[in-house]
Amino acid sequence: MTSTAVTGRVVAITGGARGIGLATAKAFVAAGAKVAIGDLDADLARRAAAELPGVLAASLDVTSPQSFTDFLDATEDTLGPLDILVNNAGVMLTGEFVDETQATEDAMIDINLRGVITGCKLAARRFARNGSGTIINIASMAGVAGFPGVATYCATKFGVVGLTLALREELQEQKIAVSAILPGIVHTELSAGIDLPGVIERFGSVEPEDIAAAVVAAARNQRAMTYVPRRLSGTLATAKILPEKLRRWAFRVTRTDHAYLAVDRATRDAYHHRATGTEGSARGVNDGETAV
Numbered sequence: 001m002t003s004t005a006v007t008g009r010v011v012a013i014t015g016g017a018r019g020i021g022l023a024t025a026k027a028f029v030a031a032g033a034k035v036a037i038g039d040l041d042a043d044l045a046r047r048a049a050a051e052l053p054g055v056l057a058a059s060l061d062v063t064s065p066q067s068f069t070d071f072l073d074a075t076e077d078t079l080g081p082l083d084i085l086v087n088n089a090g091v092m093l094t095g096e097f098v099d100e101t102q103a104t105e106d107a108m109i110d111i112n113l114r115g116v117i118t119g120c121k122l123a124a125r126r127f128a129r130n131g132s133g134t135i136i137n138i139a140s141m142a143g144v145a146g147f148p149g150v151a152t153y154c155a156t157k158f159g160v161v162g163l164t165l166a167l168r169e170e171l172q173e174q175k176i177a178v179s180a181i182l183p184g185i186v187h188t189e190l191s192a193g194i195d196l197p198g199v200i201e202r203f204g205s206v207e208p209e210d211i212a213a214a215v216v217a218a219a220r221n222q223r224a225m226t227y228v229p230r231r232l233s234g235t236l237a238t239a240k241i242l243p244e245k246l247r248r249w250a251f252r253v254t255r256t257d258h259a260y261l262a263v264d265r266a267t268r269d270a271y272h273h274r275a276t277g278t279e280g281s282a283r284g285v286n287d288g289e290t291a292v
Contacts, residue, residue: 004220007032010079014038014062015089017045023208027216036075062089062115068122081130084219085123087116088138093272094260097151105152112156124176132175136218137164139180145236149260168224177222183211
């Protein structure tokens, strides 16, 4: 597998003000890259960038193609031609599917999927002109397995996985590499208030820094799919080949079947309030975290 150097490369990260996005910015800076972070919370992004040498912070609404274009333009005007785009911004809004509001559905589809599509398209056009480039999409284990309580979220992450695999083939002749990172449960605000079964917490939970390390590794090795933690790849593969009754029994025993429904409502409501925004449109949220 070809290894590509990261030192000196220009990296743009969406949802970069907190969580996985900020951890990824720190990891790329440590690897010698030139980094720009974009976030809907521009003030928080600027405060975060102030702690990192040479990092550019900019306002970014991934649901707006013009805002996304402006972010990439600012990145290139300040740091040079773009080499790597990390599509990280995402939200996970939990609850029973039949009770989900249109605003909740729109927020997840517009940010988690359409925002990634927009980013891929804008970056691919620039990379095609430049002769090469790398796109890294933060997907989720929920992009290859379904979990009650996060049906629409799973749908968006399945879409990101499919998009990544299709673009990886379509764009490879233009020397554009497209990769996906599939995190397990990440300890960020996005997963706060979820009552994780002990076996899942011990076996499948990770820190934002673990995802950041995987992103930097993917920028170097350009692997198609990276599971974090890696051991969950085998677990999910095994679950898929089990008979449905046996799989459901295992989910009941481990309490995986209700992990996203048996939540701390006050904690989830606080996250949902910030993510869907009574202070702004549900379509305009960028969260710097993603998880199963």
